[in-house]
Amino acid sequence: MPVPMPTRSTSPSPTKMPIRHRISLTGGGGRVRTATLGMALAALASLGAVPADASTFQVNPVVLEVPAGGHNAVFTIRNSETDPVSVRIRLFRWTQRDGEDVYEPSEALIASPPILTIPGSGSQLVRVGPRGAALSGAYRVILEEILPPPVEKGQVRLALRLNLPLYIMPQKGAKAMLRWSGWRDAGGKIVLQAQNDGTRYQTVVSIGTVAAANTEVPLSARFGVVLPGGTQRWSVGAHPELSGNGPFELSIRGGDGLETRAPVTLGPR
Known part of the structure; x- marks a missing residue:
């Protein structure tokens, strides 16, 4: 917001x-x-x-x-x-x-x-x-x-x-469903995108990536809201340690204090 x-x-x-x-x-x-x-x-x-x-x-x-x-x-x-x-x-x-x-x-x-x-x-x-x-x-x-x-x-x-x-709110029990993707922009920085396929808005207060020994590396602390049917993007920097072809795991903390995890593979844009 x-x-x-x-x-x-x-x-x-x-x-x-x-x-x-x-x-x-x-x-x-x-x-x-x-x-x-x-x-x-x-x-x-x-x-x-x-x-x-x-x-x-x-x-x-x-x-x-x-x-x-x-x-x-x-x-x-x-x-x-x-x-x-x-x-x-x-x-x-x-x-x-x-x-x-x-x-x-x-x-x-x-x-x-x-x-x-x-x-x-x-x-x-x-x-x-x-x-x-x-x-x-x-x-x-x-x-x-x-x-x-x-x-x-x-x-x-x-x-x-x-x-x-x-x-x-459209209905009781409405829930958000975030689908995450990512790519590198022309300057080499990682852009993460959340698409909300659900019926309720979702707030995001921080994004990290899960490293070795289950430790979290912060990527962004920018507050964002993803509306139903909408998308929100975060530019999180270059992070050369995430340059591999395989997926990495995101740790997303919402405004409700709950943490969710989602795999992301950097693809073409």
Whole structure:
């Protein structure tokens, strides 16, 4: 799952002022990471811009599911600042093509409320679900902060943008079925691909290969989601020790903490 990032707007006429505000980003694992604006916008120094304003809000939970036969998913937005914060909710269909995530605006879902203002230190309950007929599949719920007008000329404003996965389950007992393959790209690096032939999404938090004495050699710690009927790819480096023609065994750890193993033979691409 992709990591939520702040968006930014800049002004050509900077104004020097203290950097005291903070940005809070909620990742797919549910942890909240906080960084000062000075750290988050160090790259703006070359533009001569100085941050002046930002808001902070968190969302819980950060992974949304509508169970089979359910009507909606519910989450809470909490404003940890003293000033009100306004948020717009946008909904997208989420598919995967050739190992890449694809987002398409969707009218099949409805968010209630779609636009909201949360008072300082307040919270708001939000529901997202199918607009009408029975629905299944993967979606993205994107929360965008609506910034108020700047109070001073030359301010740099930050708008938070959080991207949450929403899974509408097709049936009870749905399971993922990952089929693994691999090849070397033009630069000689190994690319591993997981194809999901099942009916439930699968998260992958780490991939390794099983070496001698049943020890595991790490290949990738990049988080990924494989949707039903979709594919996800990991570039894991050259690893010349895996240059033989025979298969090697992968050790895959999922988001549920379970480990599975799968043989892979590097083939042509």
